[in-house]
Amino acid sequence: MSTQRPKVAMIAAGVTQWGARQATYRDLASEAGKNAFDSNPNLTPKDVDGIIASSVYPERSAYQGKVAPLLAETLGIRPRMFERVENQCGSGTAAIRTAQWAILAGAADVVAVVGVEKMLLPNPGEVFTNALAGLDRDWEGALGVTPPGAFALAAKAHMQKYGTTEEQLAMVSVKNHAHSMKNPYAHFHKGPDLDAVMNSRPIATPFKLFDCAPNTDGAAVVILANEDRAKELSDNPVWMLGSGQGFDAYTMANMSRDWSYWPAIEQAGRGAYESAGLSPSDVDLLETHDCFTISEILQYEGLGFCERGEGGHFVESGGSDYGGKVVVNPRGGLLACGHPIGATGVAQAHEMFVQLREEADERQVDGAQVGMSLTMSNIGSEAHCVLWGTDEVAAA
């Protein structure tokens, strides 16, 4: 741990039920906001003086722009600072870091980070057109490179270089779907076994259906506060111990030539470890960006939980499950919870809130004191990472 006590803490958190929802953009925000305020009876909207919205394409999927003030009004907040963060799939964690900076700069004392995404309108096929807007328009998006195909290339590269097997990829899915059986908010409660994953329908070789995160509607809200307000408003805050960001390239053509290695993940993790004065062996749980099974394997490696090339063996040996080295995606990950892209990083922080306060019921990671959350964009070439800790760890 660094010698200084961290200055920003999470004092409330809530999520909606995730899935194909018959709910408007505003409804989703309102549901998550209510759950967040319900998580802390000392806190009311009047205490909150800042808001950061994390939404990627509300203009296309909800016909709604200028969402930060809309979300402030929906949650009953009259902020002195309101902004929107958009960094595609990594937006939620980037928004949390932006809220941290706003607090450290004194722009606000208590900031709500609100992640909302409607994914399935105007029709589910549109999601691909929307996703392509996050790629370089002139060269790559226009050619129609969709995420399943692009991530499949990373999986192939890892399989060729390190002998990672399709079964090992499938084990990530089996594990995360098993975790989601204990998360009432998850999109899916299917709990497939290895055969079911291996025999699910092909999507993009080597991926089958269960190797892919579904398209899902959902929202999540976390409320961060400076040290004084956190102590006034909460008996059990969860502290931001450190954070980092990593960048490799925007266009796929400029990414590191070896797609079995994502340097941006490593850089984001290093930033978080160094700013917190911690190392991978301190981390009890990891919420990571398993948009496809290969992503989680590359994140074990990039974040230092196993050696490069060993990710397949790591999941197979139980290293990323309860009883292993670090519990990865205890809420069910993107694979089973779904991926409403602007909300995902915020929902990961919600999981940190319940786990580090020992409120995660059946999926509680025993004795969890330090957790890490990471979301990324593109094919792992941009990443945002936060280390979280209990009051006890922060005070040490």
Ligand SMILES: CC(C)(COP(=O)(O)OP(=O)(O)OC[C@H]1O[C@@H](n2cnc3c(N)ncnc32)[C@H](O)[C@@H]1OP(=O)(O)O)[C@@H](O)C(=O)NCCC(=O)NCCS
């Ligand atoms: C994998 C994918 C192509 C499947 O889409 P699809 O073929 O349109 O499938 P549908 O959404 O029509 O679902 C068909 C069925 O499979 C189920 N299903 C879909 N995705 C699933 C998943 N990941 N896991 C388990 N079941 C899934 C649905 O519930 C539905 O079941 P039902 O028939 O019992 O109702 C799509 O989910 C996808 O593109 N995922 C990746 C999203 C992405 O790129 N995100 C950004 C990454 S950073």
